[in-house]
Amino acid sequence: MRRIDHFIAGKQVTSGSGRVTPVFDPATGKQTAEVGLASTDEVDLAIATAKEAFASWRHTSLSRRTEVMFGFRQILDARRSELAAAISAEHGKVLGDAAGEVARGLDNVEFACGIASQLKGGYTEQASTGIDVYSVRQPLGVVVGITPFNFPVMVPLWMLAGAIACGNSFVLKPSEKDPSPSLLLAEMLAEAGLPDGVFNVVQGDKVAVDRLLEHPDVAAASFVGSTPVARHVYERGTSFGKRVQALGGAKNHMVVLPDADLDAAADAAVSAAYGSAGERCMAVSVVVAVGTSADPLVTAIAERLPSLAIGPATDPASEMGPLISRQQRDRVVGYLEDVEQEGGRIVVDGRAHELSSSVDADGFFVGASLVDGVRPGMRVYDDEIFGPVLSVVRCETYDEALALVNANPYGNGAAIFTRDGGAARRFQVEVECGMVGVNVPIPVPVAYYSFGGWKSSLFGDAHMYGPSGVDFYTRTKVLTTRWPRALTSDVDLSFPTAR
Numbered sequence: 496m497r498r499i500d501h502f503i504a505g506k507q508v509t510s511g512s513g514r515v516t517p518v519f520d521p522a523t524g525k526q527t528a529e530v531g532l533a534s535t536d537e538v539d540l541a542i543a544t545a546k547e548a549f550a551s552w553r554h555t556s557l558s559r560r561t562e563v564m565f566g567f568r569q570i571l572d573a574r575r576s577e578l579a580a581a582i583s584a585e586h587g588k589v590l591g592d593a594a595g596e597v598a599r600g601l602d603n604v605e606f607a608c609g610i611a612s613q614l615k616g617g618y619t620e621q622a623s624t625g626i627d628v629y630s631v632r633q634p635l636g637v638v639v640g641i642t643p644f645n646f647p648v649m650v651p652l653w654m655l656a657g658a659i660a661c662g663n664s665f666v667l668k669p670s671e672k673d674p675s676p677s678l679l680l681a682e683m684l685a686e687a688g689l690p691d692g693v694f695n696v697v698q699g700d701k702v703a704v705d706r707l708l709e710h711p712d713v714a715a716a717s718f719v720g721s722t723p724v725a726r727h728v729y730e731r732g733t734s735f736g737k738r739v740q741a742l743g744g745a746k747n748h749m750v751v752l753p754d755a756d757l758d759a760a761a762d763a764a765v766s767a768a769y770g771s772a773g774e775r776c777m778a779v780s781v782v783v784a785v786g787t788s789a790d791p792l793v794t795a796i797a798e799r800l801p802s803l804a805i806g807p808a809t810d811p812a813s814e815m816g817p818l819i820s821r822q823q824r825d826r827v828v829g830y831l832e833d834v835e836q837e838g839g840r841i842v843v844d845g846r847a848h849e850l851s852s853s854v855d856a857d858g859f860f861v862g863a864s865l866v867d868g869v870r871p872g873m874r875v876y877d878d879e880i881f882g883p884v885l886s887v888v889r890c891e892t893y894d895e896a897l898a899l900v901n902a903n904p905y906g907n908g909a910a911i912f913t914r915d916g917g918a919a920r921r922f923q924v925e926v927e928c929g930m931v932g933v934n935v936p937i938p939v940p941v942a943y944y945s946f947g948g949w950k951s952s953l954f955g956d957a958h959m960y961g962p963s964g965v966d967f968y969t970r971t972k973v974l975t976t977r978w979p980r981a982l983t984s985d986v987d988l989s990f991p992t993a994r
């Protein structure tokens with residue numbers, strides 16, 4: 496059985512913890528590898544290595560750090576398809592989708608190539624007589640990233656590109672469900688000239704995460720995953736004095752007003768709900784159909800579903816792949832079993848979807864489902880399903896739709912589809928969530944903005960990557976300096992004022 500282990504101090508390290516967990520190809524349902532789960536000693540080794548490497552990396556010139564990022568960018572670009580294939584093999588998403596993930600991760604590396612302009616401080620000459628004041632940004636030290644299964648390349652790149660370019664060293668704890676791409680990233684960073692120990696990977700589970708969050712030599716933790724774990728990571732990390740940003744789950748609503756182009760809205764809803772089998776934190780999982788839009792919109796979405804090609808990434812015709820695990824597939828099916836008792840109406844039943852002929856019967860596949868008549872209080876609405884199930888909630892008015900979105904405990908993304916600029920503007924002002932799309936269903940910000948939800952979708956106050964990432968991975972030092980010509984001075988106990 497192929498083994499997947501840690502990457503510490505520039506080389507692969509086999510876990511000696513005696514604990515392993517299987518890694519599957521979701522398209523066949525077969526185990527393809529086992530991953531070693533770190534002991535606390537192995538986590539400590541990775542942190543000690545990162546701490547030692549930080550001592551020289553933080554003094555490495557900005558131009559050299561930039562050069563390493565440019566080199567990494569070139570390698571990532573040249574090896575996109577290899578990374579995409581590694582993602583598909585353990586996550587299951589189709590190759591086009593995996594390539595899109597790599598491309599969005601690459602954007603973050605390109606942002607980090609311009610880190611010099613982001614790290615500039617401020618300078619005030621003559622703040623007081625003969626006194627100049629200036630500020631600099633310094634790296635934090637050892638920072639850690641804990642990442643989810645659904646973006647095994649993009650989310651680590653959200654974190655590590657900015658963190659390393661800012662001069663920190665990094666320990667990544669990827670998802671144990673698709674751990675291999677993390678080692679490819681480590682290999683590429685080494686090839687780009689990153690000194691050993693600046694980037695390390697520990698494979699593992701809660702044992703590793705909890706140790707990373709309590710270790711005295713860890714300065715900050717970035718987390719992306721489900722809301723209960725995000726809350727735990729935030730509370731544990733901050734209780735040990737760390738700076739923490741913890742991004743959680745989502746329930747993203749797409750409001751469709753009656754004046755919208757309903758065909759375009761249906762295309763957008765299908766793309767955003769079922770792409771990556773719904774396993775995206777910015778997937779649309781609820782369509783809020785306002786007034787007369789509802790019947791034609793439900794019909795238009797339903798018409799599009801039977802022709803979706805559902806199959807393995809190895810089949811170039813596949814548009815949607817399997818779910819990550821057998822348990823997750825069964826969980827999704829469970830929602831469909833219960834929903835009609837709760838008052839919903841299954842318009843399209845993914846259990847009956849005709850899968851492509853290339854599908855392995857043991858793979859974790861389920862078709863795309865559409866459920867109408869959904870309301871808050873139903874499990875299908877209240878839970879983050881993280882699968883190919885789209886709910887439709889019908890509202891009479893814009894105000895009712897807005898109230899529904901704002902009452903939801905999650906606040907990652909929301910979208911409005913309309914031709915009315917005034918209504919769209921009202922929505923962008925009034926909606927309570929971190930990322931808003933206007934006629935755009937998955938408003939994932941470009942790399943030079945930052946990514947973050949509100950409410951139960953993010954714990955902490957820093958959004959991820961882009962300018963907020965630079966703020967998160969640096970701390971400011973303000974210097975007040977005087978270089979008197981003549982060394983004359985006297986004692987003065989009054990409070991200094993800037994005169």
Ligand code: NAD
Pocket residue numbers: 641642643644645646650668669670671699700701704705719720721722724725727742743744745775776879881907948952
């Ligand atoms: P998860 O919370 O199960 O796991 C995330 C990470 O936490 C993994 O590395 C895992 O090993 C670790 N972990 C799991 N349980 C833990 C525990 N009890 N204690 C400590 N660590 C633990 O999430 P997942 O299933 O891998 O990913 C899907 C979730 O991630 C969804 O909820 C999705 O919405 C969310 N997500 C959010 C964003 C965002 O930007 N807000 C992006 C991607 C995914």
